[in-house]
Amino acid sequence: MNNTVLLITSPRLLNHGGRSSISLSSKSQLLLDPFIPQANILRKRIARLNPPCNAPSTNTIFQHPKVRQQMTFCQLLETVCTAPEKKQIAYISAILTKCNLYDLFQRQQLFCMPCSSCMSPLYGNIIHAKCVQCPNSDTTLRFNPQILGGLGDEAGGFSCTRTSPHNFKISNRAFQSLLGRSAEQFAALAGREGTALMFKQLEQRIIWLRLTYVFMYRPEAEDVWLVDVLG
Numbered sequence: 001m002n003n004t005v006l007l008i009t010s011p012r013l014l015n016h017g018g019r020s021s022i023s024l025s026s027k028s029q030l031l032l033d034p035f036i037p038q039a040n041i042l043r044k045r046i047a048r049l050n051p052p053c054n055a056p057s058t059n060t061i062f063q064h065p066k067v068r069q070q071m072t073f074c075q076l077l078e079t080v081c082t083a084p085e086k087k088q089i090a091y092i093s094a095i096l097t098k099c100n101l102y103d104l105f106q107r108q109q110l111f112c113m114p115c116s117s118c119m120s121p122l123y124g125n126i127i128h129a130k131c132v133q134c135p136n137s138d139t140t141l142r143f144n145p146q147i148l149g150g151l152g153d154e155a156g157g158f159s160c161t162r163t164s165p166h167n168f169k170i171s172n173r174a175f176q177s178l179l180g181r182s183a184e185q186f187a188a189l190a191g192r193e194g195t196a197l198m199f200k201q202l203e204q205r206i207i208w209l210r211l212t213y214v215f216m217y218r219p220e221a222e223d224v225w226l227v228d229v230l231g
């Protein structure tokens with residue numbers, strides 16, 4: 001697993017021409033995944049530096065509230081920063097400025113997910129994938145979040161999922177609302193003749209289209225999900 005934390009007590013510090021390193025001494029103790037707050041801080045930091053290629057589907061069931069609060073990306077960020085303990089649902093009128101559906105289909109990367117055993121990224125145009133390193137594992141892939149290359153709101157605010165860590169996660173429902181089909185239906189189409197043209201046409205249909213993107217901030221997980229897309 002790539003989030004294992006090691007705690008070394010009484011380490012030996014070595015210096016090789018200005019480069020420092022740590023090794024074990026006779027007094028050292030090595031603890032694997034210690035239950036200390038510092039270990040959690042480290043795991044969060046590593047997760048920010050090396051975000052996984054995709055997030056597991058959220059179990060939170062989303063229902064549209066009676067009062068729908070229109071916001072911009074900037075206002076959502078300000079609201080979350082002001083009250084980080086409060087759940088927020090924001091309706092953001094935006095256009096998809098870059099769509100990578102066709103490119104990802106051609107590169108066999110329409111779906112992705114970290115391997116359920118070793119966390120290595122798995123890509124494909126199929127829903128179920130097996131990791132080369134873990135032959136006994138079977139991972140269910142989800143739509144590649146890079147399909148959404150960039151979103152621009154009415155205030156000119158821009159949110160891009162391609163650069164650096166993803167700043168939001170995307171639910172299955174949001175993808176189905178935007179693309180008009182479920183992941184299973186797309187996977188069934190992916191092997192057929194003429195599908196590439198269909199992906200190209202779908203991409204051209206949804207790009208630059210003004211839609212309402214519905215975002216939800218979950219305080220318990222400190223993350224933001226694109227939960228639905230409304231026409």
Ligand SMILES: [Zn+2]
Nearest residue numbers: 115118131134
């Ligand atoms: Zn694996």
